[in-house]
Amino acid sequence: MELNNKLIGHNKLFNQLVELYDKNILPNKILLSGKKGIGKFTLASHFLNYIFSQKEDFIYDLKNFTINKDNKSFQFFKKNIHPNIFLIKKNKDKKYIEISQIREMLKFQNRSSFNNKLKFVIIDDVSYLNLSSSNALLKSIEEPNNNAFYILTHNSNSYLLDTIKSRCIEFKMLLNISNNKLIVQDYFN
DSSP, rough: OOOSSBOSSOOOOOHHHHHHHHHOOOOSSSEEEESSSHHHHHHHHHHHHHHHHHHHOOOTTTTTTOOOOHHHHHHHTTTTTTTTTEEOOOOOOOOOHHHHHHHHHHHHHHHHHHHGOOOEEEEEEEBOOOOHHHHHHHHHHSSSOTTEEEEEEETSSSSHHHHHTTTTTEEOOOOOOHHHHHHHHHHOO
């Protein structure tokens, strides 16, 4: 999994999430919505690195909004083996996120967490949920485990069930033209 270690254009929202987390009032169901490709998953990755790197070597650089590539949690997340983060993405050979992926997430959610830390489920682009997987997800987010948090990303040009949207705190993400240019430049460098 390729992750951008520099956050561009979403510093204000990132700081808002950090403040909610630090004050222990982070919503347990977050929906990051915006146009495709603006960095919703990148923001979620940076936020989780901020949380999990705090007591590790190479902590998150809040001043420069940068993940240190040598950080252990970052390495685990990149390999999709972090013990307290469960990532769901549509498989490349499939049309939808399958119910089996949601069932695996439920097993993860019900296991005890590593080092008594919070557990996070990231679903990258919930518009890929089919009806069965949407219903299974709904059931789990209506009655989440106390230590389980959900971060859902959503392409705002795609359909999302109102029942999922209504159960989440939505953060709408936008980029101005100068930040769009920075992201494109960073991509080609």
